[in-house]
Amino acid sequence: MTNVQPILSARGLMKRYGQVVAMNGADFDLYPGEITAVIGDNGAGKSTLIKALSGAVVPDHGQIFLEGKEVHFKRPDDARNAGIETVYQNLALSPALSIADNMFLGREWRKPGVMGKVFRKMDHARMQDFARDKLNDLGLMTIQNINQAVETLSGGQRQGVAVARAAAFGSKVIILDEPTAALGVKESRRVLELIQDVRSRGIPIILISHNMPHVFELADRIHVHRLGQRLCVIDPKKHTMSDAVAYMTGAKEPDTELELA
Amino acid sequence: MSTQTEPKKPLNEFEAGLDKADKAVASFAQDDKTLTHVLRKFLRDYPTTIPALVLIVSILFFGAFANNFMTPGTLSLVLKQVTVTGIVAVAQTLIILTAGIDLSVGAILVLSSIIMGKLSVDFGLPPFLAISIGLFFGGLMGWFNGILVTVIKLPPFIVTLGTLSIFTALKLWYSASQSIRGSDIRETAPSLLFFGERISFGGFQITYGVVALLVLAGLVYYMLNHTAWGRHVMAIGDDPDAAMLSGIRINRTLVSVYAFAGLICAFGGWAAAGRVGSISPIGFDDVNLQSITAVVIGGTSLFGGRGSVIGSVLGAIIVGVFTTGLSLGGVDDYWQQFAAGCLVLVAVALDQWLRRATK
Missing domain, CATH: 3.40.50.300 (P-loop containing nucleotide triphosphate hydrolases)
Structure with a gap:
């Protein structure tokens, strides 16, 4: 071994x-x-x-x-x-934040281009899609929406x-x-x-x-x-x-x- | 514990029936959709609705019962009156979202405006430079609060209670307890009074201070909802341990929040100079509590993690509407305070009710 x-x-x-x-x-x-x-x-x-x-x-x-x-x-x-x-x-989840926010907490994705670089805008849409995919992989996400607060789960x-x-x-x-x-x-x-x-x-x-x-x-x-x-x-x-x-x-x-x- | 367990069985016996189990995942029964539940869920999802509704109702109420309330002049006056409180409430919102509180906002505001005024009037610095230095010191005072909260790990209430006294003493010392007269400012540094100037349209007289408040609120809204920094601020107020384990640099974020709040207060000091037309070391000492009142009425939870900056601005306007409406209706001053007190209690009770719904 x-x-x-x-x-x-x-x-x-x-x-x-x-x-x-x-x-x-x-x-x-x-x-x-x-x-x-x-x-x-x-x-x-x-x-x-x-x-x-x-x-x-x-x-x-x-x-x-x-x-x-x-x-x-x-x-x-x-x-x-x-x-x-x-x-x-x-679990280290933040109860008031959404499922998607929690999955990306501390490693948020930013929008490409000027909006992301200069204005630091988060790419909500892309993060939500990713989060939804990952939860679907686990068969966990036939439930409601990805933007609901974790405390409601x-x-x-x-x-x-x-x-x-x-x-x-x-x-x-x-x-x-x-x-x-x-x-x-x-x-x-x-x-x-x-x-x-x-x-x-x-x-x-x-x-x-x-x-x-x-x-x-x-x-x-x-x-x-x-x-x-x-x-x-x-x-x-x-x-x-x-x-x-x-x-x-x-x-x-x-x-x-x-x-x- | 069973002794005869065969290692590596594919399924434990008690789970054998699982294949036949209901495969539908968590489709909730709809039986708890009573009106109260729907209302609670709606208010939790859109917490700013409450102050918005209260504002509309109170405007309509005073429009109906107080003379001259529903006029462009009065409504402009309300907005002008809440400018400084509103700006400070934006700063206070950031602090309260992290489950802190800042009692030194008013002192930071006044000390910064005195720095701006003294440097430009007494020392003849160009206004732009004097204002920049004032803003810098505002941020520095906030940063100092932040360092005490994070590094020395004192509760924010105690820290800012202490710095409230310190900054108050400093402002009296630096100004030698003397006001800077409006005529002197107009002569040497008129741009210090920029936010008192008005734009008129259709009977409304909106000061640049009001515009600045709205722009500032929009900016902070964007930062809270569309940047990672904003998510981190929320997460820290919500559950600091979870935030730490999620890899958020808690201390760094908290210091940035306090410093930014100090900067906003200094900006509020600039707007206050324009609003009053002069700079006094003893003005705006009730803005501390007023800003907290506005934040709480605006639906931000004192326990941190939930709330919105738009709500706080609405909260400040609500207090302004009540004060002006009641005085136009001929009600004595102390009943105005009475009304503000009731608003705070109702707002906190509502917050508790909403939070219970999540447990």
């Missing part, structure tokens, strides 16, 4: 909030074309790890490598510009918008933090299909989830996070869900060779 270079990796990440140690030398690897699931108990530091990879948290120590080159993300837009898109658990629809935004712009890595937590059975299924669809286009995904069936269905590798560190990486084909739960809760210690898996 070591002959393939990971597309995104982290070594020895540390982050303290006062007395609380959120990451204690965490390592991470994501390989091209794969889905790596990150599981761990509440408070294990999954979210902080993910935020460090997406630029929302700057680690105190440690290194992050994208395609072998070290990167320093100071802000979320640094990671976004590098091609890493994240769907946060709280249901939880599942909002999730759909957030996932569509990441899928539309993520060119190197997509990070999904609990993408199905707020969804019903049918909507979850659609998001899972979308995730497989994104992987089949060759874009690797980091999936954080508490939903073991979903994790075992999708993931190529499962990164078990415990006490701010990577405990082990397991292969979902060779382990059961109860093994995974035992590792992440500390009920069972992994064999040492697993750490290299």
Whole structure:
């Protein structure tokens, strides 16, 4: 496995909030074309790890490598510009703005020519068409219009918008933090299909989830996070869900060779 | 947790029936389309309708009950009176959209106009240069507010309460508590009074100040609705965390908002000089609250993220219509304030009602 270079990796990440140690030398690897699931108990530091990879948290120590080159993300837009898109658990959507505005928030397209260059006019029409296409791809947009405020959407629809935004712009890595937590059975299924669809286009995904069936269905590798560190990486084909739960809760210690898996 | 789970099953059992599930996506039942819902949705989508309707109704009301209200002269007077409040309300709208508030707008306005007046009258600078320097200092004062809000991370209310006192002290010191007389300005720098000059047509006497207010409102409307900067301002007021995670440079945008608001206030100072005909260090100290009143009546939410600059201009005009209408109707001054107070409370209650509808 070591002959393939990971597309995104982290070594020895540390982050303290006062007395609380959120990451204690965490390592991470994501390989091209794969889905790596990150599981761990509440408070294990999954979210902080993910935020460090997406630029929302700057680690105190440690290194992050994208395609072998070290990167320093100071802000979320640094990671976004590098091609890493994240769907946060709280979705990071602006409720009063429209679906289209939200999809393009922070990367608005401007009109060509003088209107765009000098007067900085946004190209509403082109952005709306693009947003509509992307949502249609996910079968999410037989609903009303693209200009309605996100706050008028249901939880599942909002999730759909957030996932569509990441899928539309993520060119190197997509990070999904609990993408199905707020969804019903049918909507979850659609998001899972979308995730497989994104992987089949060759874009690797980091999936954080508490939903073991979903994790075992999708993931190529499962990164078990415990006490701010990577405990082990397991292969979902060779382990059961109860093994995974035992590792992440500390009920069972992994064999040492697993750490290299 | 099941122990016998076969890894990599295509579908989990509990989802097996999904193929037969209803494939129609979220076609909403139409049963909640009562009149209240339709009204709420309409008002949420077009929030400027409310101040526009209130304005029309109040003009018709005072036209019917107050003598001489429905005349070009009176209507021109209303517009002239709200010029300065309107311009400051445009600045205040930008701040309030970011969920902030600016109590120092009036002080920035007066200090900037004193700078313009002193430089051109006492120091003999060409008016163009004096005005530019005044505008620059207005922007600088706003920028200072912005830095305190973003870098020191103090609440905008506290920051601008402090700078209100600071700028007030500075304006009294710099002007030595003395007005700059209109005759002196007319002699040395008549262009400082440019916005007081009038265009007449059909009995209407519109000052250039009114025209400037409308152009300014149009410009800010364009910036808010058609540039990325405007989207970012809205998003920051709406949900700063979401805005940050969406890659918006929050601090940079906020500082630009405060600086721009300061610049607009300084411009308001120039217009105020024309409106009054002289520059006094103690004028326009109630413009702070008046601008907030106008913004709130115009339907902009004090919680940020929603509202429009057009509404604020309409709000300023509504207050002007009430004040002038009531005084023409022979109502005492304090009832005019009473009416303005009621308008604010109704406007905020309405905003709350609309926001609840979204929860």
